[in-house]
Structure formats: C-alpha cells, structure tokens
Amino acid sequence: MSTPAETRLNRVRLELSKYEHPLAVFDAEAAGESVRVSIRLKTPVAGVDPYYFDLHPRDLDGAQFAWNFQRQLYDCLHDYFIEMFTRTPQSRDEENGK
16 A cells, blocks of 8 residues: 555656656655655756756645646746856846946
8 A cells, every 4th residue: 555655756756757858857755744746958068967846745636736847847947947047148247247
C-alpha cells in the first residue's frame, strides 16, 4: 500500500512522462509531503545549474492537477531559459551606470 507521498510522487512522474523536450530533461523526487521537480539540460553546460520547483499537496491533490502542472512546468521552463542569459540590454545599462 502506497503512502500519500508515494502516490503524489508517482502522479508527478506519470505526468512528466508525457513531456519530451529536445534540450531539457525532467525528474521528480519526494520532498516530505511535497514533490520536487527538476529541470536540467540534456547536454550539461558549465555554469548552468538544474532548476527546481516544489509542488505542494494542495496542488498535487487538486482536480485540475494536469492543467495546473502544465502551466507551472511551462512557466518554470521559461524562467529557466531566461535565467541562462549571460548578457541582456539591461545588464549593459547597469555596466554603464544607467
């Protein structure tokens, strides 16, 4: 018999198995009653760490889990790739004291 934490972890892993990305791989692990999802590059790049986000029991147990999970995964993928910028117009302005 599975514990609620194991059931939640399996639910997230099942949902993650529906996603493939040419640059990123996804994984999940138990984090107490929550589940921690990791996003990392298939081909490691120096200075680029994995991205993590936690799913809490209220999110994992909700009737709209699949939709909410997809939204959060897409939002986190966006954040992950944006954080990889090494330079932006804003960073140039900061370097010039603006």
